[in-house]
Amino acid sequence: MFLFTEYGVCENLRKLEITGVSCRDVYAKLLHRYRHILGLWQPDIGPYGGLLNVVVDGLFIIGWMYLPPHDPHVDDPMRFKPLFRIHLMERKSATVECMYGHRGPHNGHIQIVKKDEFSTKCNQTEHHRMSGGRQEEFRTWLREEWGRTLEDIFHEHMQELILMKFIYTSQYDNCLTYRRIYLPPSHPDDLIKPGLFKGTYGSHGLEIVMLSFHGKHARATKITGDPNIPAGQQTIEIDLMRPIQLPNVENLCNFNELSRIVLEIHEQVRQEQQQQQQEDRTEDGEGAGPPTEKATEPGNEGAAALKEQPVQFVLPVGVSSRNENYPRTCKMCFYGTGLIAGHGFTSPERTPGVFILFDEDRFGFIWLELKSFSLYSRVQATFRNADAPSPQAFEEMLKNIQSLTS
Template identity: 75%
Template sequence: MAVCARLCGVGQSGGCRQRQLEDGEEDEVRIEAGAVQTVPRGPRTLLQLPPEILVEIFSSLPGTELPGLARVCKKFRHILSTDTIWRRRCKQEYGVCENLRKLEVTNVSCQDVYVKLLHQYRHILGLWQPDIGPYGGLLNVVVDGLFIIGWMYLTPHDPHVDEPMRPKPVFRIHLMERKSATVECMYGHKGPHNGQIQMVKKDEFCTKCVQTDYHRMSGGRQEEFRTWLREDLGRTLEDIFHEHMQELILMKFIYICQFDNCLTYRRIYHPPSRPDNLMRPGFFKGTYGSHGLEIVLLSIHGTVAKVTKITGDPNVPAGQQTLEIDLMRTVQLPDVEHLRNFDKMSRLILDVQAQIQREQRLQESMEEDGREAAAPARVEPARPSSVLRSPEDQDAKQDSEPQTPVVQSFVLPAEVMARNEEYPRVWRMCFYGTGLIAGHGFSNPERTPGLFILFDEDRFGFIWLELKSFSLYSRVRDKFQRAEAPSPEAFDEMLQSMQTWTK
């Protein structure tokens, strides 16, 4: 830890394990299980090894151990100034594949890159959600060549939910000179300019722009609004007037303008997945009516699937759980002709809801009677049919009985509104679920019944019964670096705390 603190340039190295040696004094040292110990003089010591072997040994140690070694003796210090050691650490620990020789031109060494850039800013690598009130967002901070870049992931333009995400750089950090790394804000159209980054606490940091005049446009706010509309939403002023969306959109623009110079980010994780999951958890883009496309997170918790908002809107803000799917309650849809009838489909879902309410009442009355509540017969959660598995999985399960692939035709009931007419026309499994609806400002939130439709490995849908509307969700295919949750518990904790961020 002391070594680490020294590397960051904070704190004292007082806790160092090695005693400090005078220049020129050469004690003998050997490495055991990563620790450095001084030992009595003997024939087999590290110091007697040829320098090229020492370079090889030191290159395979974690970079954080190296400053401690440098303090051991003059010879070690000299060897540790070899840039190949640091080049290898940059590559192995941070995946820097760039030709680091380029650095020589700027007189910056690989050691500088490791110590002053990668190690210094390692805590901000990964996935983050910006605190932009109800709107949220998704940021991935990655090492990219000799830069650390913060990419904000914008959804494709509404309603093209199957199109790829649009990453946009919002800040970058690099070493322009030896002294220290430079943080630059990338907002606006006038190029990178001065910014700052500060770790607020564990899993929270903030960025600051110190030259917001770089964000301004010659045509004033109006030009900025038009540009934002075109670039971020793929819309024109005429479009939004025509679609009666001007109020919602103008409100969003005014709101996010407040975060022009300062933004706080909180760490989020990719959901953990298990091989027996019905569907691979992850990030999805979904249609939310006039709110446009939003980013959500699908996670599976035993017999329940949760869909949490990563971006949100003034009705249901980011961080809230938009859908909850009961994987124990499958719904068998009728054939296509009957499916067109909204009342029939509606009855199917309401029947499940009534059944759940009966079970709950029974449970409560038994608890009141002080009797041991007889748990309703537990059924196994629905298993994915064979069509859901990848070919490799199927090979592994060859000895199990063959399942007939369940693929049935799908069509939306006539009265249900869909943002995108190009929804899938076959479905694999359907479940009962609830969706969260609320008034403006997240007033009177309520979970209302609906139908969750699993179309394929990368798409699902939800019919909001009360709203008579349909949301289509499509998987975000980008691979996010350093996004794994340290444990399933850490992930659950994150979901919990996310709900309170926007309140």
């Protein structure tokens, strides 16, 4: 019964007897020994990152790599494939098998570096090779990863990006280091339930972000990334104290009108930050002086008013979107900034935009400078052993994954 409650083992004792493995062996040599690798992890694959979920599945421990649906179908369910498994089916000590490639399970190795980090190694990488060579491997990877053939991709820049990702990621041969990630803690006053979302990122395809709330701000952190904005970086920041009242649909179609509204708020934020910096320098350099009147912060009244009725929404003319099936009504909008950078994460800068909350499971972001729109849809999968032990542990985790690509 202990195996059921702590690890969710769904097999009955009769099956254990058939395999010749005792409950004690399952606990001591499998579940307890590898308990530290259960949960969510981010692989260290350069800028691309990823999402690994290690679970107890019957008498196995399996590492499932979760992949976004094929671009641009952001509302489709996540895809997943096994990368490794651990079991006691054949002998009394745990067996680690690599599941990468198309030739079935083969010999692998797992090393637990420390509580929140482990590594995998394939001992038979020849099982990853295909008879047709790298060209066949690339075409197979393209069908699985992108749901299309090379002939389907006409955009030359997109072909280059896809080939670059294949070359970069395939060199690891499932020999990877993983670092633990937690799901964000939830509070009753959060705008929506925090968690993982799939989002559209232009020619980079769909990527996974983590939406979390931090007082007066919300953040979307990349769990998967690309050569411009790597995994671990904060892709979007939303100022929850600065709601935006959208113009009517006719005026919303005019990009210049929306841009004017957002840039006015952006300038106000810049001035307030500049004033705050001057006040901080004065206090540090001259000691305490007469009290200075602080800039008045917007209250929650604006956000509360926007909750009353959904309003019509349409993308302004000239704003590109990978997915035209975005909702035509939204609940509320806020001023925010999005992170953009050149290839190799060069010259990163935060630029103004609009966060659009459609419903409990979908939101969007208009990048003013890029004139593009990203649509995000909640990852509906349930993850065990993924809750942060404390809010401080979650904040520390965010800092750690961001520092790896800074």
